[in-house]
Amino acid sequence: MESRKIFLNESEKPTHWYNIAADMPNKPQPPLNPATRKPAGPDDLSPIFPMGLIQQEVSTEKMIEIPDEVQDIYNIWRPSPLYRARGLEKALDAPVKIYYKYEGVSPSGSHKPNTAVAQAYYNKQEGVKKVITETGAGQWGTALAFACTQLGLDCEVYMVRISYDQKPYRKIMMNTFGADVFPSPSNRTQAGRNVLAEDPGSSGSLGIAISEAIEMALKDETNKYALGSVLNHVLLHQTVIGQEAEKQLEIAGDYPDVIIAPLGGGSNFAGISFPFIGKNITEGKNTRCIAVEPASCPKLTQGEFLYDHGDSAGYTPLLPMYTLGHNFRPAAIHAGGLRYHGASVLCSQLLKDNLIEAVALQQLECFRAGITFAQSEGIIAAPEATHAVAQVIREAEQAKKEGTQKTILFNMCGHGFVDMKAYEDYFEGVLSDHTFSDNELKTGLEEIRGLQP
């Protein structure tokens, strides 16, 4: 019988995180201090992040050792399985081999604990007592709550109001891991009070919640802030995914022609693809890496490469990234993890240099793909992850049309067990595809032109 899963032992886990900055032909441009428009140094970041993470943020060292205590917690779910998608292959009947990494086996059900554990560890090393963050759909908050409880830290989460109301189970998961959860905008911060004064019924946004979490972290020296995507150190921690996949594919005797992952800020895409992009750059390999974004939040395909803030109040340094502007308000799609206005600096630079590709897909196609995946593979995917499946199906159909063989690797970055409302809405026919009116995408970009150095 042909095998469907390829496992590694705990002792075969990667010993280091891979830092793609070491291999990039054009290094990422530095973040800027918004007041001076000069490169932001460690001192600009140290009020909100511990120095261990700031050092990783600016590091150009190629391999960074994973501390033992982090490895010990990783052992709860890592190495994650690599699946050969035999069921999906059969359903598609195309000349493709399909493999996927399944990150849904983690305690919170997504890839996010890979960085949450590392971030909690470096905070603890420096005597931090409480880590504060925001969460959109709830995946990141759950991951950080889990990591903090493992390391004995307090955790406080600002959860975007609409998700707080729509996804009560995510909040209860965070509570179960010991975190305090507040809907955002809240009246606990100036940023939140400002929004509520203008719009008392505000359903919130990731940008607003980030502002609230940063403001609270700045109030007390023993508090720090944590971000679940976008920053270099977050992407770094996720590279265990791709490194494991490489070993697992070697066991299967394969190497990917195409790698596909959904992109919100860029961390799960980076996690699975960066080790392979490194091989493209340094060993002349030719794996195409495709980031899939939602058509309703198309920063990679319709945004511009500009300096922009990571949050809506403008507390964060200016980052050079593909963005739609920090005040862009994406439609309330269920793939909450993909509703972010910008893409990480590393992914943005790689796209600018044509080292990765990007596509934007509509949600109905993604849900159809998610249902095909559930029925053929038995895993109900998070709405974010269905974006990867939809692109895999497109690649398979293309290969069939061209009569070419292809090996595809994709990231099944999370399960959808806490997202069943999304599937319910799909079945009830209340979801629709998204189109922008003429100037809608221009406004957010016009607003940030004045921020350029």
Ligand SMILES: *Cc1c(COP(=O)(O)O)cnc(C)c1O
């Ligand atoms: C957070 C999240 C995303 C989007 O974030 P990235 O940093 O782009 O990975 C995608 N999928 C899932 C399941 C998530 O939890």
